[in-house]
Amino acid sequence: MFDKIKEKLDQLAKESAERIxxxxxxxxxxxxxxxxxxxxxxxxxxxxxxxxxxxxxxxxSPGSFLFSSIFMVAGAFLAYSGISGLSVPLTQLFESNEWLPVLAGVVFFLIGSIFFKKSVxxxxxxxxxxxxxxxxxxxxxxxxxxxxxxxxxxxxxxxxxxxxxxxxxxxxxxxxxxxxxxxxxxxxxxxxxxxxxxxxxxxxxxxxxxxxxxxxxxxxxx
Structure with a gap:
């Protein structure tokens, strides 16, 4: 098995060298x-x-802006939904599991912001x-x-x-x-x-x- 893999890798290396x-x-x-x-x-x-x-x-391209915008909009929506749906005060947020959607939203928004910064x-x-x-x-x-x-x-x-x-x-x-x-x-x-x-x-x-x-x-x- 290993001999066949080595033979295949050697063949690929040879073909690559010939193309170069x-x-x-x-x-x-x-x-x-x-x-x-x-x-x-x-x-x-x-x-x-x-x-x-x-x-x-x-x-x-417009596709790059759309790609980053999807992350930013989704993140903002998740964060807003998480905060508006809280059943505990913000001061007690991390004492419950209700911070997870908010954190996910923030992470998505930050990823989208990084993509957007690179795209522009x-x-x-x-x-x-x-x-x-x-x-x-x-x-x-x-x-x-x-x-x-x-x-x-x-x-x-x-x-x-x-x-x-x-x-x-x-x-x-x-x-x-x-x-x-x-x-x-x-x-x-x-x-x-x-x-x-x-x-x-x-x-x-x-x-x-x-x-x-x-x-x-x-x-x-x-």
Whole structure:
């Protein structure tokens, strides 16, 4: 049994190496081709928009706003229902089990708020600043210290775009494929840009971004 598993893993590794070799690039050989960001949405969460000739941004789709809004509305409703239905004073709330619906509502609302904050955060590629970053303000990256931060990098460090996919299991036991678009830097490290469930849209936006940055797309998601 273990021999068969090992044989299968070796075969998959060999096939992956052969596919990576098509890019004919030493950086590709050093790059990790496993998912960088586990999980992912099963809808198109972002779309690439041209702001001006020197700037493009990934903007959140209406589906992202709806996704976060559902959590926030459900949380607010649970919390309100829990508080309005209390049979004990608020000062005695934690002495009974009636705090559980209120807590659940607060947790749902906070999760929705986090999703909403992330969904409204622009993902920016700006040639004027020479930077990629996530957020409303361009970060300060001191070239004498480092060219990268967690969600920011100088465009001069971007070597290629990577598209990979993974199978994600949902809570109802159904699975779907999620597609990552990552930046591959000159040192073969990676930064995740977006991750959602629409393969056609990811590839279309990757091609646009490739033309904007002047770097290739390395796609192993097919």
């Amino acid at each position: 070799s098509q890019f004919d690039d030493k950086v590709a050989e050093k790059t990790d081709w496993r998912p960088l960001k586990r999980g992912g949405k099963n809808f198109g969460s972002h779309s690439l928009k041209e702001i001006n000739p020197n700037r493009v941004e990934f903007k959140s 955060r622009p993902i920016v590629f700006d040639k004027t600043d020479g930077m990629y970053w996530k957020g409303k303000k361009a970060p300060q990256v001191d070239s004498s210290v480092s060219n990268t931060k967690k969600d920011a990098v100088r465009l001069s460090q971007v070597h290629a775009l990577q598209i990979i996919s993974e199978s994600v299991s949902s809570s109802n036991s159904r699975s779907y494929r999620s597609y990552e678009l990552n930046l591959i830097l000159k040192d073969a490290s990676r930064l995740n840009v977006i991750d959602h469930g629409k393969a056609v849209k990811v590839r279309e936006d990757a091609d646009k971004l490739s033309a904007f940055l002047g770097v290739p797309v390395w796609d192993l998601s097919r």
